Amino acid sequence: MINEESKKKAAFVAVVGRPSAGKSTLVNLVCGQKVSIVSKAPQTTRNAIRGIVNRNAGQLVFVDTPGRHESERKLNKKLLDVSNRSIADAEIVLYVLDASRKPASEEEAIAEKLKPLAGQCLAVINKTDLPGADPAPAKDFLHERLPNLPERRIFTISALHDSNAEAIINALFEMAGEGEAFYPEDYYTDQDIAFRISEIIREQAIKRLRQELPYALYVETADTELRDEGKRLWVRAFIVMERESQKGMVVGKDGTVIKAIRQGAQKELNRIFDWKVELDLRVKTAHDWRHNDKTLRRLIDRG
Ligand SMILES: Nc1nc2c(ncn2[C@@H]2O[C@H](COP(=O)(O)OP(=O)(O)O)[C@@H](O)[C@H]2O)c(=O)[nH]1
Ligand SMILES: [Mg+2]
Incomplete structure (x- = not known):
């Protein structure tokens, strides 16, 4: 008997590239x-975010990853680990390049890492809308390096x-293998609600703070409560x-x-969720958290 129904496909796709390429x-x-x-700030993505x-x-699970940036700093090393693990776990690698900048040393390090995986790579040259953007150097770079x-x-x-x-x-x-879906078919992400709320707040905070501060903060959703028969979501x-x-600068x-x-x-969360979201937002300090292994494990590995 020939099976009339063609088999469904399923794959993890790791999205990699330099910071701010548009992953x-x-x-x-x-x-x-x-x-x-x-x-706009590099290193905004700190986790392997699944979309x-x-x-x-079938189903594709995109794994967004932190931008690949070589540095001796503890947080950066941790972020590079996240990227490496995502690549190792994925069947396909989606490599994002920026058409508005000529490939330089950081790009070469990435291409070197992807070289043995070229057979399972797809490349996207992004930001073609920018004035002066030119995909040609990125294309030449890909031809040469991969x-x-x-x-x-x-x-x-x-x-x-x-x-x-x-x-x-x-x-x-076309590149994906046959397989069962990893997630229910009405899912578009696997992130829990508290994590998504923290991320949206972090995005807004980064947007409104000066250059150095985005790196110095994280967001913790401490408490959530459904109110009004489930119509409103209260969040601390x-x-x-x-x-x-640094607290004063965040308060303003x-x-x-x-x-x-x-x-x-709140505005962004109201767009994402069906509840009316009400935020009780505060500032606190976790001294030197970027050098604390336990905090980094909890925030980055989410273990
Ligand atoms: N003009 C333009 N800007 C883009 C494009 N894609 C991303 N960006 C901007 O580039 C910055 C970094 O984007 P993001 O997706 O956070 O990059 P990531 O660090 O690779 O995840 C943000 O300010 C984006 O709005 C694009 O196609 N065109
Ligand atoms: Mg990102």
């Missing part, structure tokens, strides 16, 4: 949802302005700084900064 923006585009937070795409062909990467697996895109990425999704399904969360002296004059963060986050 998280691309994951949000393919998933059609805000799955992963985005900002799920379901089609008739000669085994076939031309049909090199795409150009503006993850920010394009409205879909079906061509990329189709190409990824903390923006956690490294030093006591007369509380203006933290108020803007709270309102921005």
Whole structure:
């Protein structure tokens, strides 16, 4: 008997590239949802964030990863570990490059890492909308450094302005093996609610704080409670700084900064969830947390 129904496909796709190449923006585009937070500051993504795409062909689980940046700092090393583990666990690697910058040494380190995996790679040259953007140097770089990467697996895109990425999704399904879906077919992410809330608050905080501060903070959702017969979600969360002296900058004059963060986050959360979200947002300090192994394990490995 010939099985009439073609077999479904399923694969993990690790999304890798240098900081700020647009990996998280691309994951949000393919998933059609805000799955992963985005900002101008590098190292915004700190975890392996999963976004799920379901089609008739099957299921792709995109694993957004921290940008690959070599550094001796504890947090950066941890973030590189996350990227390495995601690559090791994935069947397909989606390599994101930035058309607005010429590939340099950081890009070479990534290509070197991906070289043995070129047969399972797909590359996306992003930010083609920017004035002066030119995908040609990135393309030449790929031809030279990953000669085994076939031309049909090199795409150009503006993850920010394009409205879909079906061509990329189709190409990824072609690469995927047959298998059962990993998640229920109505899921678009596996993140729990408290984590998503923390991430949206962190995104808003990064947006409103000066250059150095984004790296110095994390967000902790301490308490959530459904109220009004499940219509409203009340949340108590903390923006956690490294030093006591940083708290004032997060609060701002007369509380203006933290108020803007709270309102921005509420607005975004109301878009994501069906509940009306009400945030009780506060600031506290966990001294020098970026050098604390236990805190880093909890935040980055989420163990
Ligand atoms: N102009 C433009 N900006 C983009 C594009 N994709 C991402 N960005 C911006 O680049 C910055 C970094 O994006 P993000 O997705 O956080 O990069 P990641 O660090 O690789 O995850 C953000 O300010 C994005 O809005 C794009 O296609 N065009
Ligand atoms: Mg990111």
